[in-house]
Amino acid sequence: MENREFFYRRLHSLLGVVPIGIFLIQHLVVNHFAVYGPESFNKAAHFMHDLPFRIVLEIFIIFLPIIFHAVLGVYIVFVAKNNVSRYGFFRNWMFYLQRITGIITLVFIVWHVWETRVQIGMGTKELDYSLMENILANPVIFWFYVIGVVSTTFHFANGLWSFLVSWGITVTPRSQKIATYATLLVFLAVTYIGIRALFAFV
Amino acid sequence: MAEEKLTLIVTRQDSPDSAPYEETFKVNYRKNMNIISALMETQRNPVNANGESVAPVQWESNCLEEVCGACSMVINGEPRQACSTLVDKLEQPIRVAPMSTFPVVRDLVVDRSRMFDSLKKVKAWIPIDGTHDLGPGPRMPEKKRQWAYELSKCMTCGVCLEACPNVNSKSDFIGPAPLSQVRLFNSHPTGEMNKSERLEALMEDGGLAGCGNSQNCVQVCPKGIPLTTSIAALNRDTNIQSFKNFFGSDNAH
Known part of the structure; x- marks a missing residue:
């Protein structure tokens, strides 16, 4: 469709933060209950699982926004001609x-959703601590998860920076610079939560 | 006395459709030479380093004081103006190539038409004509004039488009220079009367949304124009304009 690019790009930027970014933080915080033991994790996971209208929440807060963000995102990666070797700013x-981590994150999410949500949905796996414990027992998969989580949190934090620019919130070079430091802190904090949860399963 | 020689490696192309090739020239060195005067030596004596007579190197230049934007080329990997690039400050051999974002006409001459087309697309002018004398326009605050003057330094040289990863053959993004011109004309008290038309042009395909915030443009701009500040300010303006257009507002003119 003609002249929809502006709207789609703005929607893409917004969806990355609301709801996907919010969901990411919530997901990693719930995972973090694993640090306090299997019981604690199962309780938190089951609370999320038993939320009313769960399938509606999943479709509109998770699946559709992520699919839109991923499809347009792959297109955005495709139209860039990266030139860091000539312009190393x-x-x-x-x-x-942002483009590399976007692709890594997409591969990671597809893999992760297949192993967990899809398997649980088909009834072949049970949602509990041991599901993740078994998955992460394989060291190759464990490090794949570490890379996947770091890539996701980087993409989120750096995306938050460009969200602030795309929505015209940070205009001056000074505000953009401070936003760089602020989103760096977001990256470190969210990565800590995510990685600490992963190590709780091994 | 043996004259001091300068090695110049020029990426040449005989016609828009032919393949590019490199040709080395040894030109007579003079003190305080710039790239233009080095190229002029290849015109004066069009003989390459192998001693063969070749067609003189073609390039564009006009003002020779970095205000016209015509002589942009990639010098030792960096897009910049040939007139303000001094040979003494460069590593040798000096490599000169045409900018890759634009179609090559011949040798170092590129066709920057797309930039002028973009200026038309975003209506980078101020309509002042009426059927009668419209009288003087509103005054402009001095403080505003000072920053708007910085934006007016743009010479459509194309260096920002060359450095932008999102300006390429796969994308229709118009690039940073015409975007910043919208901010310039929208800041003018008379130009402001057509603000929404320019913002709406930026919201079309290939407009502002093509920016991916790599911010190379502001780093390479030879005139030091705050291009990324312009882009962020226009992000805000176009968002507000799109809300006005969709939800409705008496100020959506």
């Missing part, structure tokens, strides 16, 4: 890494 590297 910090923001150009962030631009490049």
Whole structure:
């Protein structure tokens, strides 16, 4: 359709933060209950699982936004001609890494959803601590998860920075610079939560 | 006395459709040479380093003081103006190539038409004509004039488009330079009267949404124009404009 690019790109930017970014933080915080033991994790996971209208919440807060973000995101990756070797500026590297982590995150999410949500939905696996314990017992898969989580949190934190620019919130170079530091802190904090939960399963 | 020679490796192309090739020239060195005067030596004596007579190198240049934007080329990997690039400050051999974002006409001459088409697309002018004398326009605050003046330094040289990863053959993004011109004309008290038309042009395909915030443009701009500040300010303006257009507002003119 003609002249929809502006709307789609703005929607893409918004969805990355609301609801996907919010969901990401919620997901990693719930995972973090694993640090306090299997009982604690199962209780938190089952609370999320037993939320009313769960399937509606999943479709509209998780599946549809992520599918839209992923499809347009792959297109955005495709139309860029990266040039960090010629222009090695910090923001150009962030631009490049945002695209690389986007692709890694997409592969990771597809894999992760297949192993967990799809298997549980088909009734072949049970939602509990041991599901993740078995998955992460394989060291190759464990490190794949570590890379996947770090890539996701980077993509979220750096995406938050460009969200602030795309929505015209940070306009001056100074506000953009401070937003860089702020989103770096977001990256470190969310990564800590995510990675600490992973290590709780091994 | 043996004259000091300068090695110049020029990426040449005989016609828009032919394949590019590199040709080395040894030109006579003079003190305080710039790239234009080095290229002029290849015109004066069009003989390459192998001693063969070749067609003189073609390039575009006009003002020779970095205000017209015509002589942009990639010098030792960096897009910049040939006139303000001094040979003494460069590593040798000096490599000169045409900008890759634009179609090559011949040798170092590129066709920057797309930039001028973009200026038309975003209506980068101020309509002042009426059927009668419209009188003087509103005054402009001095403080605003000072920052708007910085934006007016744009010479459509194309260096920002060359450095932008989102300006390429796969994308229709118009690039940073015409975007910033919208901010310039929208900041003008008379130009502001057509603000929404320019913002709406930016919201079309290939407009503002094509920016991916790599911010290379602001780093390479030879005139130091705050391009990324312009882009972020226009992000805000277009968002507000799109809300006005959709939800309705008396100010959506």
